[in-house]
Amino acid sequence: MPVNPITTKEIAQKVINKEAFFILDVRNEDAFSDWKVEGENITYLNIPYFDLLDGVEEILEQLPQDQDIVVVCAKEGSSIMVADMLSDEGRTVSYLKGGMKAWSEHLEPVKVGNLKEGGELYQFVRLGKGCLSYMIVSDGEAALIDATRMTDVYLDFAEEIGATIKHVFDTHLHADHISGGRKIAEATNAMYWLPPKDAQEVAFNYQPLEEGRDINIGNTTIIIQPLYSPGHTIGSTSFIVDDAYLLSGDILFIDSIGRPDLAGLAEDWVGDLRKTLYTRYKELSDELVVLPAHFMIIEELNDDGSVSEKLGTLFAKNHGLNIENEAEFRKLVTGNLPPQPNAYQEIREMNMGKINPDEEQQREMEIGPNRCAVR
Amino acid sequence: MGAAKVLNAKGLACPMPIVKTKKAMAELETGQILEIHATDKGAKSDLAAWSASGGHELVDSTEENDVLKFWIKKG
Known part of the structure; x- marks a missing residue:
């Protein structure tokens, strides 16, 4: 299943429209607790990408079936890797294009x-x-x-x-x-x-x-x-x-x-x-x-x-x-x-x-x- | 510092420095030290967090002319 990028513009619209969606943030825990994509109806899961190098099987159950899932990292590299792994497991996910760096600049x-x-x-x-x-x-x-x-x-x-x-x-x-x-x-x-x-x-x-x-x-x-x-x-x-x-x-x-x-x-x-x-x-x-x-x-x-x-x-x-x-x-x-x-x-x-x-x-x-x- | 192995991760973007570090680390014995050279700024906090979560010890790190160097002792 192909993994699609989602732009900061699209995320901004979701936030403004108070849409419910799911963010899998794969930055380390300090970075996540310091700042993240904020929205009134966003559900989060923070697992650092380096804990997922051996596979994503363990987190599959924690991902919702009925919501859009966006994988987020600092600059996008790690989120693409994790999104690809999830895709290989049959899940449809997207990743934030440009990562938090781009989000900070939108x-x-x-x-x-x-x-x-x-x-x-x-x-x-x-x-x-x-x-x-x-x-x-x-x-x-x-x-x-x-x-x-x-x-x-x-x-x-x-x-x-x-x-x-x-x-x-x-x-x-x-x-x-x-x-x-x-x-x-x-x-x-x-x-x-x-x-x-x-x-x-x-x-x-x-x-x-x-x-x-x-x-x-x-x-x-x-x-x-x-x-x-x-x-x-x-x-x-x-x-x-x-x-x-x-x-x-x-x-x-x-x-x-x-x-x-x-x-x-x-x-x-x-x-x-x-x-x-x-x-x-x-x-x-x-x-x-x-x-x-x-x-x-x-x-x-x-x-x-x-x-x-x-x-x-x-x-x-x-x-x-x-x-x-x-x-x-x-x-x-x-x-x-x-x-x-x-x-x-x-x-x-x-x-x-x-x-x-x-x-x-x-x-x-x-x-x-x-x-x-x-x- | 007596590093058993030196890993060149310069020019690599996240997640590759960690992916390569993990792989190189697997080839070392407990107590041996891996020296890593990287240029991705994100490696600083990520290698520290990865070491801690994997039970390894980040012994030292330096930053010279945009090259980040790390010494991690296998746990």
């Missing part, structure tokens, strides 16, 4: 909404890593926010919809993933904007992203208003787009809030974080739709695969916005923090332009889940 574009004077806002959902980036399009012009290093995806998408990328923003200096912002700006002659307080050590030219410097997209009145909102980093800046959307970067998520420690300055920044969330954001309209730079768990996905929620709903439901006691808040965001993201120091240095690792090294640096939030 971006799924989802339209979030229309803009008032014409134009659209798209969210690029990086399901494997939880990163969210954005394209605002109006009148043939586009702005990008928090783009990942898979720059071709944005360039191709812009070309497909006939838009020219004019502005590229990063809400802050990222520590969990490599920014594609500068590369895209160079490729398209767009302007690359960074908050100056996060960019003090950067080794390249940029436009200072400061509050009060509104930016227009297209000839219509799509306004991108930067809002200084420190706390995750000292420069963190949010955007209000078209008076309808709040792009909150790594400050506020759907079910969690940003962590202030990834530059080693948790104690210094916790006050800023509280002020941003409890004072600055509080003054904004409850009707704004919050679009964060990450999601943490797959349950945060809306039915269409997008990640968003009204600010008023978050003030009612997000635990991180409802801690009256300041000392308790301080304790939440500086104590008991989750492990730091893989290679976060090198990622910061790369995003500052200080080091220039090759693509394979960049992939290694980004392995694993992002961990930018506290709950």
Whole structure:
């Protein structure tokens, strides 16, 4: 029986549609427990491929007959081997093309909404890593926010919809993933904007992203208003787009809030974080739709695969916005923090332009889940 | 380190380094050491996990000029 590859795009559709299917993950146990393909109705079995070299007979009984089975490994080699062995035993299985490496890099574009004077806002959902980036399009012009290093995806998408990328923003200096912002700006002659307080050590030219410097997209009145909102980093800046959307970067998520420690300055920044969330954001309209730079768990996905929620709903439901006691808040965001993201120091240095690792090294640096939030 | 055998797995992608290691290991006596040279980064965690699950001991490992070297004592 032939073994068929399944693409990351197809897996993404299954995850978004909440399909039930079965994953046989043949990476070693540490890798599997660290991160995996997440989905609400996925059943898992983790058996390292090196325990299956002598045959797969022992696991046949553990594989369902009534569900699609996808074999997954790090880069696909081992999953093909195991899938072939299962096929020889008469089972129909597929393997994830490109493995977890490809899954980590897959971006799924989802339209979030229309803009008032014409134009659209798209969210690029990086399901494997939880990163969210954005394209605002109006009148043939586009702005990008928090783009990942898979720059071709944005360039191709812009070309497909006939838009020219004019502005590229990063809400802050990222520590969990490599920014594609500068590369895209160079490729398209767009302007690359960074908050100056996060960019003090950067080794390249940029436009200072400061509050009060509104930016227009297209000839219509799509306004991108930067809002200084420190706390995750000292420069963190949010955007209000078209008076309808709040792009909150790594400050506020759907079910969690940003962590202030990834530059080693948790104690210094916790006050800023509280002020941003409890004072600055509080003054904004409850009707704004919050679009964060990450999601943490797959349950945060809306039915269409997008990640968003009204600010008023978050003030009612997000635990991180409802801690009256300041000392308790301080304790939440500086104590008991989750492990730091893989290679976060090198990622910061790369995003500052200080080091220039090759693509394979960049992939290694980004392995694993992002961990930018506290709950 | 007195390796009884040296396995060249350079340039091989997963799962081949482990497949070859397993085969080479089968030809050794308990207590003998197999030295493995590989370039696939994944070999690092996989050889460690494979050794542990097979009752072997990963005695040492180094990384020089993109070549990973491992010494595994047969258990």
